[in-house]
Amino acid sequence: MTYIRKFIVALVGGSLLAVGVAMIVLPGPAIVVIPIALAILALEFACARQWQTQFRERIKSIVGRKTD
16 A cells, blocks of 8 residues: 555656646746645655755745845
């Protein structure tokens, strides 16, 4: 059962991440889709949790620079 869950999380999260990355150059809300995809992948994969943390820190630093 855990293999099925891991496969489904990888399939859904990976597909959503691919769509989000494509939205960087195509019209669409990539800044919203990519964190959602990373959150889905982080349910099962430790590397996705790390990427999610790095992404969150980068967004915080960008937002912090604009307000200073």
